[in-house]
Amino acid sequence: ExxxxxxxxxxxxxxxxxxxxxxxxxxxxxxxxxxxxxxxQGPQFIFQYYREEENGRGNFPPRFSGLQFPNYxxxxxxxxxELDDSALYLCASSPDRAETQYFGPGTRLLVL
Amino acid sequence: EDKVVQSPLSLVVHxxxxxxxxCSYEVTNFRSLLWxxxxxxxxxxxxxxxxxxxxxxxxRLSSILDKKELFSILNITATQTGDSAIYLCAAMIYNQGGxxxxxxxTELSVKP
Numbered sequence: 658e659x660x661x662x663x664x665x666x667x668x669x670x671x672x673x674x675x676x677x678x679x680x681x682x683x684x685x686x687x688x689x690x691x692x693x694x695x696x697x698q699g700p701q702f703i704f705q706y707y708r709e710e711e712n713g714r715g716n717f718p719p720r721f722s723g724l725q726f727p728n729y730x731x732x733x734x735x736x737x738x739e740l741d742d743s744a745l746y747l748c749a750s751s752p753d754r755a756e757t758q759y760f761g762p763g764t765r766l767l768v769l
Numbered sequence: 770e771d772k773v774v775q776s777p778l779s780l781v782v783h784x785x786x787x788x789x790x791x792c793s794y795e796v797t798n799f800r801s802l803l804w805x806x807x808x809x810x811x812x813x814x815x816x817x818x819x820x821x822x823x824x825x826x827x828x829r830l831s832s833i834l835d836k837k838e839l840f841s842i843l844n845i846t847a848t849q850t851g852d853s854a855i856y857l858c859a860a861m862i863y864n865q866g867g868x869x870x871x872x873x874x875t876e877l878s879v880k881p
Contacts, residue, residue: 699871713866
């Protein structure tokens with residue numbers, strides 16, 4: 658059984674650019690959640706997707722957006738990048754909305 | 770505001786010691802309490818606790834939840850250097866979807 662995978666592993670962007678991060682959920686999971694983890698802090702919830710619909714959102718501005726595809730993989734898009742967006746972005750999949758979330762290895766984003 | 774607080778923030782012990790990590794929470798729509806171990810990137814799942822007073826065990830690790838006093842503990846007995854990691858606790862709240870609210874983490878260092 659394949660676990661949660663994310664791509665790319667690392668990314669360097671400059672302020673104002675746009676970025677797309679990708680996540681493949683674990684087999685049999687229909688829910689994907691995205692988190693941002695700044696250095697030295699716990700992950701913060703960005704949003705959750707369930708069966709291709711956004712199903713809850715944290716305190717992040719609209720320039721953070723996402724998609725979930727029919728195969729339950731997901732994308733996180735961030736527009737107009739700011740320096741504070743530099744962080745580890747984690748994707749987690751779960752069999753359903755309130756079940757245990759299993760994390761991928763993350764994408765480390767650096768904004769210069 | 771939903772809040773999860775972990776203590777201590779960091780801990781240094783020697784191999785063979787027993788450690789207790791603490792997690793308190795104040796959240797609305799509480800569903801469950803989860804513990805994760807984070808070594809480099811991906812938090813790996815340890816326990817999910819839903820019922821009060823029922824201990825969950827996995828090898829040298831165990832955890833329990835007190836829903837009256839709103840806290841959980843994670844115990845690690847006979848620590849090994851491989852237990853060195855950041856331990857994250859998260860409260861799952863359910864409101865249109867399952868969202869994890871994380872604490873800051875406890876950084877555990879086990880010395881030989």
